[in-house]
Amino acid sequence: MNPSAPALAEEAIVRLPRGVRLREDKARGGWVLLAPERVFQLDPVAREVLSRVDGERDIGAIVDDLAAAFAAPRERILGDVRAMLADLILKQVLEVA
Amino acid sequence: MSHLDDSARPAPPLGMLAELTHRCPLQCPYCSNPLELTRKRDELDTATWQRVFAEAAELGVLQVHLSGGEPAARSDLEALVASCVEHGLYTNLITAGVNLSRARLDALAEAGLDHVQLSIQGATAEVNDRIANLPGAFEKKRAFAAEVTDAGLPLTLNSVIHRHNLHQLPELVELALDLGARRLEIAHAQYYGWALENRAALMPPREQVMEALALVEAARERLAGKLVIDAVVPDYYARLPKPCMNGWGRQSLNVTPAGRVLPCHAAETIPGLAFWNVREHGLGEIWYDSPAFNAYRGTAWMPDTCQSCERREIDWGGCRCQALALTGDASQMDPVCERSPYHDEVQTLAIVDASRDAEFRYRRFAREASGGKS
Ligand code: SF4
Ligand code: SF4
Numbered sequence: 001m002n003p004s005a006p007a008l009a010e011e012a013i014v015r016l017p018r019g020v021r022l023r024e025d026k027a028r029g030g031w032v033l034l035a036p037e038r039v040f041q042l043d044p045v046a047r048e049v050l051s052r053v054d055g056e057r058d059i060g061a062i063v064d065d066l067a068a069a070f071a072a073p074r075e076r077i078l079g080d081v082r083a084m085l086a087d088l089i090l091k092q093v094l095e096v097a
Numbered sequence: 098m099s100h101l102d103d104s105a106r107p108a109p110p111l112g113m114l115a116e117l118t119h120r121c122p123l124q125c126p127y128c129s130n131p132l133e134l135t136r137k138r139d140e141l142d143t144a145t146w147q148r149v150f151a152e153a154a155e156l157g158v159l160q161v162h163l164s165g166g167e168p169a170a171r172s173d174l175e176a177l178v179a180s181c182v183e184h185g186l187y188t189n190l191i192t193a194g195v196n197l198s199r200a201r202l203d204a205l206a207e208a209g210l211d212h213v214q215l216s217i218q219g220a221t222a223e224v225n226d227r228i229a230n231l232p233g234a235f236e237k238k239r240a241f242a243a244e245v246t247d248a249g250l251p252l253t254l255n256s257v258i259h260r261h262n263l264h265q266l267p268e269l270v271e272l273a274l275d276l277g278a279r280r281l282e283i284a285h286a287q288y289y290g291w292a293l294e295n296r297a298a299l300m301p302p303r304e305q306v307m308e309a310l311a312l313v314e315a316a317r318e319r320l321a322g323k324l325v326i327d328a329v330v331p332d333y334y335a336r337l338p339k340p341c342m343n344g345w346g347r348q349s350l351n352v353t354p355a356g357r358v359l360p361c362h363a364a365e366t367i368p369g370l371a372f373w374n375v376r377e378h379g380l381g382e383i384w385y386d387s388p389a390f391n392a393y394r395g396t397a398w399m400p401d402t403c404q405s406c407e408r409r410e411i412d413w414g415g416c417r418c419q420a421l422a423l424t425g426d427a428s429q430m431d432p433v434c435e436r437s438p439y440h441d442e443v444q445t446l447a448i449v450d451a452s453r454d455a456e457f458r459y460r461r462f463a464r465e466a467s468g469g470k471s
Contacts, residue, residue, distance in 0.1 A: 019212045019251030021187060021211065034160060036251060036280055037253070
């Protein structure tokens, strides 16, 4: 993982900044994150995580929800979600509220 | 007519550059607009643009870049943004920021504009205003940038780099931070349109270019998470060509002020290509079926050297317009490539141009022939 990525607490609340939008891409299939001059094609996991980012729920709550929805070990999900969100923050398509 | 089966059908475009107008208060000598500028009376009207946006969304376009010229020269810009938003298109306004009032900016933000890209010609008023050939432009741009961030809109600063402002790179990075930009684009001049006319006035010397590349790299690392820095590299001094447009007719299309649809903004320089117009054809039909879009799609058109090269689907043979401008033949490989027989010639040409001291030929409309009846 990138060493300069911020450490995200479970209590942190993240959101998409103005200028970044999540939407379905009907023409190609799947979901995308639209940002200034960039289009990120999301894999199904990223889509599940980002569709729960609403600027209100904290990371812990998002992870709880994912763990319940996919019946997967919470610790592993937490690690993956943290890494993914930190990476998106570095790319400036996500911010801590 | 050859028939493509469904699997061979090209993918739909992701992005569309909508060149709303060629009118612009600035006169940048590197402007990518064609030498022959379209006049106001020949521009598409509001309803036609709105139909084009609907067709773009339908076709699969995700992002629309509203550009020009200066898009704010169109009094219907707000309505055009609203129509993009209505169709779910991500809207990016590319502006020089000298003629957009706070009230109009707020109306655009209200309509749902997603992002503003502001051009900056230099890091100081002296350099900026001389390149733009517009006194007072720098101060207006600074004020505009403040209004953009104040309106809550994300801001990218875009600077086209050449011999006359390359030394200001560190100041440009500072300026971007100072103005609250989240992104900085450092775009080395691409020699088409007016920039090709002005190549001998713009081409920087090689050492200066290499220094600049290192500087951008260092700034990018230092500012990770704070400022995204994207660079368009100067290619005359390179060994490999850029993946121009990520391939002809692969991801994006351009609509000119008069409604012609191009695979890239300089494509009209290529002789013998017929560009279909949105006044006569649907956008989807143009994307999939127009001869201009199919002319250099994929790899079949490529010269043998490219056909057998492992980079053929990485750089797609480079830029067609550059091949034309430098070799006289658009179906040559981009002569920036070191495998091109023209490669050495291009490097020499850059070195010679960099040592010349040509005056700017500013971008402006040609004087019209007198309106007298004959
Ligand atoms: S490059 Fe300069 S002259 Fe050309 S459209 Fe942009 S601001 Fe206007
Ligand atoms: S030979 Fe063609 S495909 Fe290979 S690097 Fe050069 S331009 Fe690109």
